Amino acid sequence: MPKSLFVIDGHAQIYRSYYAPFRPLTSPTGEPTKAVHVFCSMLFNLLRTRKPDYLVMTLDVSDRTVFRCDIYPEYKAHRDPAPDDLSPQADRIIEIVGAMGIPILRQEGFEADDLMATLAKRVAGDELDVYLVSKDKDLEQVISDHVFLYDPAKDIVLDRAALLENKGYAPEQVIDIQTLSGDSVDNIPGVTGVGPKTAVKLIHKYGTAQAVVDHADELTPKQSENVKAFAEQLPITRQLVTLKDDVEFDFDLAAAKTDSLTFGHAKPTFELLGFNRLTDQLDEFSGTTEEQGELALGSSETAGEYICVDTESALDELAQALARQSVFAIDTETTNINPVAADLAGISVSWEAGKGYYIPIRAAMCACLPLELVRSKLADVLGNASIGKVGQNIKYDAIVLEQAKMPLSGIVFDTMIASFVLEPLRRSHGMDALVFELCRHRMIPISDLIGKGKDQLTIDQVDAAHVTEYAGEDADFTWRLYEILSKQLEDSSFKPLFEDVEMPLVSVLARMESNGVSLD
Structure with a gap:
C-alpha cells in the first residue's frame, strides 16, 4: 500500500481559518488568535483522521513578484488588502508549523499551487500518494492516479472519479475549461458570458479552448462574437491558469516524516496563546523523545545554576555578596499559602540571570x-x-519575613504588579504564565516536589536538593522577569503609576495584613 504525503496549501488554509464561522478568540495578552486556533484544529484533525506518513506546507510569496504578473499585470490586482489582524495570525501559524518541524516550501516568483503541482509530479507514484490539502479548483488539473485533493473541513478526498462524477469533467480538461471561463477571483479574463458550466459543455463538444475559437461560427451569434473577441487573449489566459510543474526547489522527503516531527516544540507558543485544549491534544503527537521531554520540563539553555547555601561560611559569603548589590530578587518557600500562618522553609535570591541561591531553613533529610x-x-x-x-507577589514574601522577624525594606519592583500595569488583559499574571510568555521557559511545577491530593506534602518535607532547583529557579526567573518588565515600563507611559502609586502600596498593605487594622 502506498505511503501518503499531505501538502497543505498554507495561505489558502489560513484564509479559510480566518473566515471560518467561529467565535472571535484572543490570547491572554489580547492577541487575536481565532485563525491560529482553527488552523491548528484542522491540522490535528488531519493528523488524527488521515495519519499521513509525510507532511509539508507550501506558502505564497508576494503577489506582485509572481511570474503571472509579468504576463498579465492585472493578475490579482483587484484584491482588497488583507484585514489588519490576519497578518499577525498568519505569522503565528507559520511560527507554529516551523516549530513542529513541518517543512515549509516557498519560492520567489511562484505561488503555492505551482509548488504543489511540482511536488506532486516529482514524488507521486506507486509507492507514494500525494494529497493536496486545498479546495482550490486550479489544483484539479493535477489530479491523477496518485494525486488527490483533500478538503479538511469535510474530510473529503477528490479523486479522478469523484471529479468526473461531481463536476462532469476530467483533470485533463481543467485547463481548457478555466481558459474559457476565466477566474474572477484572480482577475483572469475569460470569454464574456461563459461561466464554468457553459465552458464544460463547450469543451465536451470541441475538446479544447482553441478548438472552440476555431469553431466560433458554429456558436450562437452572441457566443460567437464573444469567443472571437477573446481569441487574442486566449494564450495569455491559458498561461495564467496553467500551474507550473517544473519549479526548481530543494525538497527532502525524509525531513517531512510525521513520526520525526517535533510537535512538542510548539507547546510554549500554545500555552502563551492560551490554547489549553489544543495543548492537551498536542501531547497526542508529541512523542516521548528525549529532546521533546527536555523542552517540556524547561530547556537547559534557559535553566540556571542553583546553589544550596547550607553552611555558615557560605551564608556569610552570600550575605556579603547581597550587601554589595544595588538590587536583587528574593523569594520565600513556606508551608502555607496564607503568609501569616506560614512557616518559613527557605529563602532564595538572585541578582544575575542563570544564577540562584537557596538557603534551607526547614527541609527533610539534610542539614x-x-x-x-x-x-x-x-x-x-x-x-x-x-x-x-x-x-513576584512580593507582598507575600514581605509578610512571611515580617513574621520571621526579618522585615523587608527597599521593595522596588513586583513583577506581578508590573505585568498587570503593562498588560491588564493578560489571562494570568502568575509566575509560570509570565515566564512562558516572556522567557519561553517552563517552570518546575510545585506538584513535582510536594505531589497532589490527600498525600500532598509541605515544602519542608522535601529534601533541600530538590527544593534548591525549584526555589533557585523561582529567584532566577523573577530576576529575568524584572529585567524584561522594567525595560518595558521604561518604554511605556505607565512608569509613574507603577513607581509612585502601585509599589508604595505594597509595603503598606503588607504591614496591614501582618499587623491587622485597629478599629475604633
Whole structure:
C-alpha cells in the first residue's frame, strides 16, 4: 500500500481559518488568535483522521513578484488588502508549523499551487500518494492516479472519479475549461458570458479552448462574437491558469516524516496563546523523545545554576555578596499559602540571570541553617532600604519575613504588579504564565516536589536538593522577569503609576495584613 504525503496549501488554509464561522478568540495578552486556533484544529484533525506518513506546507510569496504578473499585470490586482489582524495570525501559524518541524516550501516568483503541482509530479507514484490539502479548483488539473485533493473541513478526498462524477469533467480538461471561463477571483479574463458550466459543455463538444475559437461560427451569434473577441487573449489566459510543474526547489522527503516531527516544540507558543485544549491534544503527537521531554520540563539553555547555601561560611559569603548589590530578587518557600500562618522553609535570591541561591531553613533529610542564624546574617541586608528588593507577589514574601522577624525594606519592583500595569488583559499574571510568555521557559511545577491530593506534602518535607532547583529557579526567573518588565515600563507611559502609586502600596498593605487594622 502506498505511503501518503499531505501538502497543505498554507495561505489558502489560513484564509479559510480566518473566515471560518467561529467565535472571535484572543490570547491572554489580547492577541487575536481565532485563525491560529482553527488552523491548528484542522491540522490535528488531519493528523488524527488521515495519519499521513509525510507532511509539508507550501506558502505564497508576494503577489506582485509572481511570474503571472509579468504576463498579465492585472493578475490579482483587484484584491482588497488583507484585514489588519490576519497578518499577525498568519505569522503565528507559520511560527507554529516551523516549530513542529513541518517543512515549509516557498519560492520567489511562484505561488503555492505551482509548488504543489511540482511536488506532486516529482514524488507521486506507486509507492507514494500525494494529497493536496486545498479546495482550490486550479489544483484539479493535477489530479491523477496518485494525486488527490483533500478538503479538511469535510474530510473529503477528490479523486479522478469523484471529479468526473461531481463536476462532469476530467483533470485533463481543467485547463481548457478555466481558459474559457476565466477566474474572477484572480482577475483572469475569460470569454464574456461563459461561466464554468457553459465552458464544460463547450469543451465536451470541441475538446479544447482553441478548438472552440476555431469553431466560433458554429456558436450562437452572441457566443460567437464573444469567443472571437477573446481569441487574442486566449494564450495569455491559458498561461495564467496553467500551474507550473517544473519549479526548481530543494525538497527532502525524509525531513517531512510525521513520526520525526517535533510537535512538542510548539507547546510554549500554545500555552502563551492560551490554547489549553489544543495543548492537551498536542501531547497526542508529541512523542516521548528525549529532546521533546527536555523542552517540556524547561530547556537547559534557559535553566540556571542553583546553589544550596547550607553552611555558615557560605551564608556569610552570600550575605556579603547581597550587601554589595544595588538590587536583587528574593523569594520565600513556606508551608502555607496564607503568609501569616506560614512557616518559613527557605529563602532564595538572585541578582544575575542563570544564577540562584537557596538557603534551607526547614527541609527533610539534610542539614539546614537555624532560623536564628539566618536572621543574624541577613536581617541587616533585608532591612536595608538602600538595597532594592524585587519579587513576584512580593507582598507575600514581605509578610512571611515580617513574621520571621526579618522585615523587608527597599521593595522596588513586583513583577506581578508590573505585568498587570503593562498588560491588564493578560489571562494570568502568575509566575509560570509570565515566564512562558516572556522567557519561553517552563517552570518546575510545585506538584513535582510536594505531589497532589490527600498525600500532598509541605515544602519542608522535601529534601533541600530538590527544593534548591525549584526555589533557585523561582529567584532566577523573577530576576529575568524584572529585567524584561522594567525595560518595558521604561518604554511605556505607565512608569509613574507603577513607581509612585502601585509599589508604595505594597509595603503598606503588607504591614496591614501582618499587623491587622485597629478599629475604633
